[in-house]
Amino acid sequence: MAKRTYSVREYQAEVAALLPALPVAVTPLAGCRGLVLAEDLVAAVSLPPFDNSAMDGYAVRAADVAGAPVALPVADDIPAGRTAVRPLEPGTAHRIMTGAPLPPGADAVVQVELTDGGTEVVTVNSAVPVGRHLRMVGEDVVAGTVVLSAGTVLGPPQLGLAAAVGAAALPVRRRPRVLVLSTGSELVEPGRELEFGQIHESNSVLIAAGVEEVGGVAEVLRFVPDDVEEFRSVVAARAGTADVLVTSGGVSAGAYEVVKDALTGRGVEFVRVLVQPGGPQGSGLVDGLPVVAFPGNPVSAALSFELFLRPALLGALGHRSVDRPRARARAAAAMTSPAGRVQYRRGRHDSGSVEVVPVGGPGSHLLASFAASNCLIEIPEDVTEVPEGAEVDVVLLD
Numbered sequence: 001m002a003k004r005t006y007s008v009r010e011y012q013a014e015v016a017a018l019l020p021a022l023p024v025a026v027t028p029l030a031g032c033r034g035l036v037l038a039e040d041l042v043a044a045v046s047l048p049p050f051d052n053s054a055m056d057g058y059a060v061r062a063a064d065v066a067g068a069p070v071a072l073p074v075a076d077d078i079p080a081g082r083t084a085v086r087p088l089e090p091g092t093a094h095r096i097m098t099g100a101p102l103p104p105g106a107d108a109v110v111q112v113e114l115t116d117g118g119t120e121v122v123t124v125n126s127a128v129p130v131g132r133h134l135r136m137v138g139e140d141v142v143a144g145t146v147v148l149s150a151g152t153v154l155g156p157p158q159l160g161l162a163a164a165v166g167a168a169a170l171p172v173r174r175r176p177r178v179l180v181l182s183t184g185s186e187l188v189e190p191g192r193e194l195e196f197g198q199i200h201e202s203n204s205v206l207i208a209a210g211v212e213e214v215g216g217v218a219e220v221l222r223f224v225p226d227d228v229e230e231f232r233s234v235v236a237a238r239a240g241t242a243d244v245l246v247t248s249g250g251v252s253a254g255a256y257e258v259v260k261d262a263l264t265g266r267g268v269e270f271v272r273v274l275v276q277p278g279g280p281q282g283s284g285l286v287d288g289l290p291v292v293a294f295p296g297n298p299v300s301a302a303l304s305f306e307l308f309l310r311p312a313l314l315g316a317l318g319h320r321s322v323d324r325p326r327a328r329a330r331a332a333a334a335m336t337s338p339a340g341r342v343q344y345r346r347g348r349h350d351s352g353s354v355e356v357v358p359v360g361g362p363g364s365h366l367l368a369s370f371a372a373s374n375c376l377i378e379i380p381e382d383v384t385e386v387p388e389g390a391e392v393d394v395v396l397l398d
C-alpha cells in the first residue's frame, strides 16, 4: 500500500492530536518556571501590604520641616520588620529604614542624606513635600484582584509576583515526560572512540535539550541496537512511564529499519510528509503510549522536533501560542528546492537586517550548519528556484 502523505500543517495536527492537554497539578513555585498558569491567581494581600518608607531616613510631618533647617527629637527607631509602630507626635521624628512601616501621623520621609543623622535629636536640613519617599498600601496590587491570568507563561517576574502575593505553589499543567530513544547499531556514546563505520550518537542529546527547553522532562534511552525484539521489549517496559516516546532513525526504506519493523501494525503508521528534510515520519499509539518516530539524519530529526513535537508539547502544556515568530527577508544567495515539498534551509538573520543568509546546503546530515544558524528559511512546495534577492519567509529560532 502506498504511504499516506501529509502537508506540514496536516502532520502537525496529527502529532498534536496524539498529545492531549496534560493534567493540572499544584506545583511549588521553584518547579513552575516556563510553565503555563492554569487558573487565575487572585492576590491574597495588597502590595505593598502597608504604607512604608522608600528610603532610610526620618518619618516626619512635612509641615514640621517646612522651615528647615529644624531640629526634631527622635522619638522612635523603626527597622524594617517592625510589626507595630507608635504614632508620630507633632514636632517629633522617627528614624525609619527602607521598607519599615510608616507611623500613623507621618506624611513624608526625609532621606538621611538631608539630615545630620542624629539618633536623639535630628537636624533636618531640607524641607520635603507631603508624600515624599512614601510607598502606599495597594499602590502595586490591591488584595482580591487577579494578578496573573490563566494562560500566563511563568517567567522570573511572574514567579516573583506570585511569591510576593503569598502564593507558595501554583496550578500548572505538569511537565510532559518524554522518552527519547535512538536506534542504530552504528551509534556510539559521545566520549567514546569511534571505530570505522561508527558515529557518535547525537539525536537524543538534541531532542532531549529541545524537550527540556519547552518545559518537558526528557529521559534518554540510547543505543537500542537494530534488533526488533529488543526494541519492542524496551517500548513495552517503558509504556506506563512516559507521556510520549520519541525515536529517531530506522524509518526509511532500508533493509534494517528497526523502528518501522517493530511498530508497523502495532498502532504506528509510517507516512511521508511533504517536507525536506524530515520526510519519512511515523506516529501513533502503542498500548496507549503516544509514539512519534523521526528520521535518523541529524537535521531531519532536529527539524522533525521543531515542526511536529515542539508545538504539540507546547499545546499540551497549555501555551496559547505554539508557533515561532516569523519574518520576511531577502535571500542573500540563490537557492533551489525540490518540487512538491516545503524545504527548510538553515540561515542567519539578524534583527533589523533585510537579508537572510543561507548557511550550508540542503543536506540533512549538515549538523554544523544548523548549529551555526538562527533561523529556518521556508521555501514553499511550489517554488523550485529562489533567486538571490527574492523575498522569503523566515522562521526565527532564537
Ligand SMILES: Nc1nc2c(c(=O)[nH]1)N[C@H]1C(S)=C(S)[C@@H](COP(=O)(O)OP(=O)(O)OC[C@H]3O[C@@H](n4cnc5c(N)ncnc54)[C@H](O)[C@@H]3O)O[C@H]1N2
Pocket: 182, 183, 184, 186, 187, 199, 200, 201, 202, 203, 204, 248, 249, 250, 251, 252, 253, 254, 257, 277, 278, 279, 280, 294, 295, 296, 297, 298, 300, 364
Ligand atoms: N532508498 C531510500 N533511502 C532513503 C530514503 C528513501 O526515501 N529511500 N529517505 C532518506 C531520508 S529523506 C532520510 S531522512 C533517511 C531516514 O533514515 P532513517 O530514519 O531510517 O535513519 P537511519 O537510516 O537510521 O539513519 C540515517 C542517518 O542518520 C544517522 N543517525 C541515525 N540516528 C542517529 C543518531 N541518534 N545520532 C546521530 N546520527 C544518527 C545514521 O547514521 C544515518 O547516517 O533515509 C534516507 N534514505
Ligand code: MOO
Pocket: 275, 276, 277, 278, 279, 280, 295, 297, 300, 364
Ligand atoms: O527527509 Mo530526509 O529528512 O530529507 O533527509
